[in-house]
Amino acid sequence: MFDILMYLFESLVHSESEIRVDQDELTDELIRAGFHHDEIFKALNWLEKLAALQETSTTPYLSKPITSGVHRIYTHDESLRLDVEAQGFMLFLEQAGVLDANTREMVVDRVMEIDASEFCLEDLKWVVLMVLFNVPGKENAYAQMEELLFEEPEGPLH
Structure with a gap:
């Protein structure tokens, strides 16, 4: 899938x-x-x-903004799909301004619906990209995520 x-x-x-x-x-x-x-x-x-997910009548993600600065606690099932590395990456994306609390929840929602036995960090990056592409007003965040996904880093990362 x-x-x-x-x-x-x-x-x-x-x-x-x-x-x-x-x-x-x-x-x-x-x-x-x-x-x-x-x-x-x-x-x-x-x-x-x-x-x-962007229709306010069917989902709360865009109709009621989630308070920023709140730390996300993942459920047991979410933690099975999103390992520590993936959770850390999601936190990094929030701190970098690529995701906000609402788009993070949209990503988690879509990740949990992926029908695959294995799910890795690269898969998560693609889901984030797909979600951001679909949310109006997130063009800059999409561009940032696209750069993170496709650009090769120069030199060591710190």
Whole structure:
């Protein structure tokens, strides 16, 4: 499922052509690309839920801002998916201004819905990028995250 999400994000979102929203055409394209129908359905459902996160009637994430400066305590299930390294990275993104408390919760929501047996820091970075791309007004945060994801560091990191 995650491979499909990355394929869609890389090929459709960053393409110069208009993004197709016809689910049947998109499903056919993904099948031609070699993906299985069940995984395609899960990925498209994941994307629909991502889009729904910004609708204030279905989710509190954007309708009621979360107080900043509050430390996030992860549940047991969240800690199983987001290890200490991932949690530290999320904290770093908040301190760097890439994520705020609301977008952090959107990321956690989407991470917990990923249907994959393994989830690593690189996967988390892609989920953050997808969430920021989907939230209006977060263009600068998206650009910062894109730089973190794609630019090679020069010299040692401290």
